[in-house]
Amino acid sequence: MGKDQSHWLIGALRQHTRVARAERISRSLVMVERKDLPPAIVGILSANPVTCADLEPLLSGEPQPAMIVNIPTRASWTGEALEKLAAEGIAFGKMYDLYRGLNQDDNLSNYQNPEYYFVERIIDQHRNVALQERRSDRVYRITRYVGPALVIALSQDYEVTADVVRTVYADHAPFDVLLKTNPYGRISQQAREAADKLGIQVVEQDELHKVLAS
Amino acid sequence: MTTEPIVAEIVKTIDGLVTCGKLWAYLFGSALRPDSMWSDVDILIVCEVEKDGQLARDTLSELCALYPIDLVIMTSQEEVEFDFIRSENCQRIATSLCNPSRNISIG
Numbered sequence: 001m002g003k004d005q006s007h008w009l010i011g012a013l014r015q016h017t018r019v020a021r022a023e024r025i026s027r028s029l030v031m032v033e034r035k036d037l038p039p040a041i042v043g044i045l046s047a048n049p050v051t052c053a054d055l056e057p058l059l060s061g062e063p064q065p066a067m068i069v070n071i072p073t074r075a076s077w078t079g080e081a082l083e084k085l086a087a088e089g090i091a092f093g094k095m096y097d098l099y100r101g102l103n104q105d106d107n108l109s110n111y112q113n114p115e116y117y118f119v120e121r122i123i124d125q126h127r128n129v130a131l132q133e134r135r136s137d138r139v140y141r142i143t144r145y146v147g148p149a150l151v152i153a154l155s156q157d158y159e160v161t162a163d164v165v166r167t168v169y170a171d172h173a174p175f176d177v178l179l180k181t182n183p184y185g186r187i188s189q190q191a192r193e194a195a196d197k198l199g200i201q202v203v204e205q206d207e208l209h210k211v212l213a214s
Numbered sequence: 215m216t217t218e219p220i221v222a223e224i225v226k227t228i229d230g231l232v233t234c235g236k237l238w239a240y241l242f243g244s245a246l247r248p249d250s251m252w253s254d255v256d257i258l259i260v261c262e263v264e265k266d267g268q269l270a271r272d273t274l275s276e277l278c279a280l281y282p283i284d285l286v287i288m289t290s291q292e293e294v295e296f297d298f299i300r301s302e303n304c305q306r307i308a309t310s311l312c313n314p315s316r317n318i319s320i321g
Contacts, residue, residue, distance in 0.1 A: 015251050046279050073254055073284045095253040095282040159296050163267045163287035188292040190264075 005044045005071070006030050012095070018102055028058060029065060032102065040108035042098060043068040043090075048075035049136065050092075052084050059088060066108040067091040069098045076171065077137040092137075115156055115181040119208070123152075126212045139172050142212065150211070151175040158185035160202060162194040169198050177211055178202040217245040217255050220281045221307060224257060224274065228308035231273055235262030236290075236312050239270075240304035243284075254282035258304050260293045266310070 006024040013022040013032060021033040025041065033039045043058040043065035050070050058068055068085065070077070073094050077085075085092050091101060091111040101111035116137065123132050123142060131143040138154040153175040157164045160180050168178055178195060180187060183205055195202040203211055221241060228239040243256030257274075261267045267287040277283060286298075293299060 017251065048279070071282055072279050073282050074278070099251065099253040157286070159286065159288065159292075159298065161286070161288040161292050162264060163271070166268070167271065186296065188288070188295055190289060190292055 005046065009042065009044050009069070016099060016102060025063070026061075029063070034102060037102075037106055040066045040102070042066070042108070044071065045069075046071040048072050050075060050077040050081050052078070052080050055081055055084055059084070059090075064088065065090060067093065067098060067101055067111060070094055074167070074171075076139075079133075079135045082134060082137060116154070119154060119179065119181055119205070122208055123212065126209065128213050136172070138168075139175060144212065147214065150177060152177045152179050152211075154179050154181050156181050158182050160185070160187040160191045162188065162190040165191045165194040165198065165200075165202060169200070173198075176200060179208060179211075180204050217252055220255050220277070220283065221245065223277055224255075224283070225308040227273055227277065228259075228270065228310055231270060231310040232313050233261065233263070233266040233269060233310040234312075234314060235266055237261040237263075237266045237270060237310035238306055239308040240299060241307050242302040242304040246303065246305060254284045256284050256286070258298060258302070259285060259287045260290055260299070261287070262290050264289050270310075 006027055009030050010022040010024060013019050018034050019032055020035045023031045025031055028044050030042050031039060032042055041063050045054055047054040047070060058065060068090060077092060089109050091109050093113055097113055101108050105111045123129055128144045128146055129142055130145050133141045135141055140152050142150045142152060153168050153172045155164055155168055155178055165178060178200055187202055191202055238260050240258040242258055244250045244252040245255050259267055259270045271285060271287060
């Protein structure tokens with residue numbers, strides 16, 4: 001995005017009840033002063049997918065952000081970009097994540113999306129999982145002790161519709177399983193039919209153990 | 215910063231969209247509550263023809279790159295299954311121009 005995003009972010013942050021002041025540092029960096037928590041520097045970008053090249057302008061200068069926010073809600077982050085951010089100790093997410101992080105984390109760079117964290121922990125702790133590789137923020141390749149490797153794509157959608165299945169497939173195929181990470185909402189009949197046609201499974205979060213074992 | 219300018223852009227886009235079947239856009243979530251904080255603008259698209267949903271997503275893609283817009287797209291049949299409009303108190307904001315003879319092709 002060519003335009004200055006910092007002004008937009010400052011305007012949006014004014015409504016946040018924990019934010020005392022937001023001040024522009026550059027076109028993609030904003031200093032956020034919180035009422036009862038330490039201040040934090042937030043980077044902002046608009047890309048899909050977010051790659052290392054997109055991060056470079058934010059990481060090459062001083063000061064570095066504690067968290068980088070990507071505006072498009074459906075955009076993904078490549079595995080390389082996530083490795084880079086992990087190495088630099090910088091959190092990532094969308095606006096929803098920033099709002100949560102500003103509420104909860106003394107050090108914003110420690111923020112982790114709770115749904116991703118929950119799924120990673122289930123995978124990590126499953127006895128049939130030998131190795132998990134994060135290919136992007138929402139695609140994992142799982143090497144299992146028994147059974148072939150599985151590629152699992154995540155959907156945070158509340159209601160998983162046929163459009164969700166087709167959109168995630170268009171963005172992230174090939175994968176074997178589409179996992180609905182949101183514990184609320186449902187998977188529609190048309191979504192299940194679309195998944196069948198594409199040759200993938202679409203499952204609820206509580207079915208993940210069974211998928212990893214089978 | 216309010217959601218009004220973002221919603222106005224969405225309304226303009228959907229009102230000008232020509233679709234095969236009927237398609238409606240609704241606003242729901244925190245953007246409907248003036249006193250609440252919003253982190254994204256929740257938009258529901260309901261379409262009679264599934265491919266029209268993809269058309270709406272493609273047409274709104276530039277706006278979705280500029281602003282945090284969370285698009286939920288479902289067919290009329292799925293909306294009945296979820297009872298989404300009633301349960302989420304969705305408010306209709308726009309309707310596409312329906313032209314059943316329109317032949318769309320999505321790769």
